[in-house]
Amino acid sequence: MPPFFDIHCHLAPGIDDGSKSWDDSLAMARMAERDGIGTVVCTPHQLGTYQHNRGTEIRALVAELQTTLQSAGLGLKVLPGADVRIEPDMISLIKSGEVLTLADGGIFVLLELPHELFFSLDEVIDRLSEQGMIGVLSHPERNQGILKRPEVIAPLVERGCYMQITCGSLLGTFGPRCRDFSKWMLE
Numbered sequence: 001m002p003p004f005f006d007i008h009c010h011l012a013p014g015i016d017d018g019s020k021s022w023d024d025s026l027a028m029a030r031m032a033e034r035d036g037i038g039t040v041v042c043t044p045h046q047l048g049t050y051q052h053n054r055g056t057e058i059r060a061l062v063a064e065l066q067t068t069l070q071s072a073g074l075g076l077k078v079l080p081g082a083d084v085r086i087e088p089d090m091i092s093l094i095k096s097g098e099v100l101t102l103a104d105g106g107i108f109v110l111l112e113l114p115h116e117l118f119f120s121l122d123e124v125i126d127r128l129s130e131q132g133m134i135g136v137l138s139h140p141e142r143n144q145g146i147l148k149r150p151e152v153i154a155p156l157v158e159r160g161c162y163m164q165i166t167c168g169s170l171l172g173t174f175g176p177r178c179r180d181f182s183k184w185m186l187e
Contacts (some may be wrong), residue, residue, distance in 0.1 A: 003038025007102055008083065008110060008138055009165050012061050016044040020087060029076045041081040044136055046099050048085030056097045058082065069078055079103040083112045083138055091127055102136065110164065111135045117150060118145025125159050135182060136162040141169045141182040155183060 010018020011028050019025040020076040032040055042062045046053045059167040060129045069076050082100040084090060093099040094109060109128060111121070125135050140146050140153065140163050157163065174177040 004036050006037050006040045009038055009040045009044050010044060010144050012044055016050055025065060026072055029074050032151050034076060039077040042102050043081045043083040046082040047087045055100050058100055061077045061157050067128055083110050085112050086124055091131060103111040108134050108136050112138050113143050116144045118143055121156060125161050129160060133138050134160060134162060136164050139166045141165055141178045142174055147181060153155060
């Protein structure tokens with residue numbers, strides 16, 4: 001089986017609420033390899049309470065992480081990206097390169113809602129589409145607003161928004177409600 005591609009991982013050390021150190025990042029990378037993952041998009045938070053995380057700094061940190069992984073004998077490939085909090089100036093910041101898309105490829109934008117609420121994404125999805133980009137909603141199965149209104153998922157998908165489900169949700173790590181909702185979305 002070909003290696004998996006993880007599009008949402010807080011593997012880069014010391015930049016957000018993910019890995020706290022280089023040792024943590026190395027341990028996480030070893031776990032990823034054991035799980036059959038070949039490529040990871042490092043997606044530290046950007047915007048919201050992480051305004052200070054700049055695209056140039058993320059790119060440099062991920063390049064340093066790649067060198068560190070290779071020096072440690074790991075074959076895991078890492079690419080820069082971001083878990084982007086939805087804000088009014090988000091698209092202009094993406095276009096400038098200050099805010100990153102997945103794998104820094106300019107197409108897929110990992111969108112993060114506040115965990116406790118849902119608000120309409122129609123305008124955001126349409127504006128991204130006008131720029132040739134596609135929104136990927138991060139872990140919708142863990143969003144309290146979406147869990148209360150699951151009917152919002154189908155129109156988003158029909159509008160062209162992708163959904164990123166966290167593996168732990170499917171395994172029940174976040175409880176049966178998230179697990180069942182994840183399975184429903186997959187079906």
